Amino acid sequence: MIVSISYVEGRINMDELINAIKQFNKERDWDQFHSPENLAKSISIEAGELLECFQWDAENYDKDEVCEELADVFNYCFQMASKLEVDPKEIILKKLEKTRQKYPVEKAKGVSTKYDKL
Amino acid sequence: MIVSISYVEGRINMDELINAIKQFNKERDWDQFHSPENLAKSISIEAGELLECFQWDAENYDKDEVCEELADVFNYCFQMASKLEVDPKEIILKKLEKTRQKYPVEKAKGVSTKYDKL
Amino acid sequence: MIVSISYVEGRINMDELINAIKQFNKERDWDQFHSPENLAKSISIEAGELLECFQWDAENYDKDEVCEELADVFNYCFQMASKLEVDPKEIILKKLEKTRQKYPVEKAKGVSTKYDKL
């Protein structure tokens, strides 16, 4: 049985996670509000709340609060991917490949310079 | 062999994804820049770029651009989780549970009202 | 003559500034895009660009770049105020008064604690 294998191995299964989020919204009939634009706004709003954990102090953050706000950003990101019918893993790896070309190891190593100034 | 099972089943494996991102940063020696605070700033910055795809028009967005920006937000979110040594799936499900209690189906169904005004 | 008095004294005149911004948009027929919601998105987007100046380094920022991005945030804020037909000075002073009550000097002095934890 696949699901149990997945758990036995301790692997994270994104499909199940996405389904849990979808189910949550379906129960509340919230899908009607989740246009790509509204999700983009929501990601920005939640990213702001995450940033608030570090507003005046970069070091002494409340880890539980950070995790909750990070979870909210993740949640809307998964919803956006789902709405666009794209696979999160695929778009992330694709973008990583593009970034790899903009930031070749020999130029980018150890510096935080933006690619257009490398 | 576990990895091949994971692919045979077409399941998305977050661990492998996180490892690809880690490897990318390790090659560039970028880990030194990725404090939780810097990652929180980065998530906000990328969320702003994602929002820019919808700045003047909520409907006619460029799907490829949206996917690229969404991938950037995802990337930094996974890095943040990794830095905090938390499992994305776990924090998302935990927060979903909390949200479930703030937005019970019978009150929240079909409305976008914030919990403190429900 | 009032305008010259204003300049002779070296005082900043917000009305003239707001008019310059309005004139700029009128020439381009851009007012049609500037709904309050679009302006709110724009403020967030530009705030992200401002934050980008400090993404990896809190100290060594490029002051000219910071000023340009700050100017963009200001610009959209003035447009929003203008669209809502409110006086920036008035809403800022009103909010300052409200914040004064949430953060009384004797409690808030020298600490960055949020009001609900004071």
Added chain:
Amino acid sequence: MIVSISYVEGRINMDELINAIKQFNKERDWDQFHSPENLAKSISIEAGELLECFQWDAENYDKDEVCEELADVFNYCFQMASKLEVDPKEIILKKLEKTRQKYPVEKAKGVSTKYDKL
């Protein structure tokens, strides 16, 4: 007396506004927290709260709430200008001039296209 002229004329005086904000922070000894980076984070955070007023509905916003959040963004913007020792009016007009060149009337009129695609 200049101040009274300024009021008699009903003109908005930015200097007085900036001084009110400075005084507010001085009383609370908050200047120590207001590094340019922290102010940039604060502007992003408040921009997110402003955007939240339009999260699920672009039309039916609460004007009072919008004004309060806009006031917060303004407040931190003025603090940033003050911290950088720049004149808000000057940097806004300077940037407007630059934007004027990127978006010439004959190309930009009536379209929301970004300058690099004009």
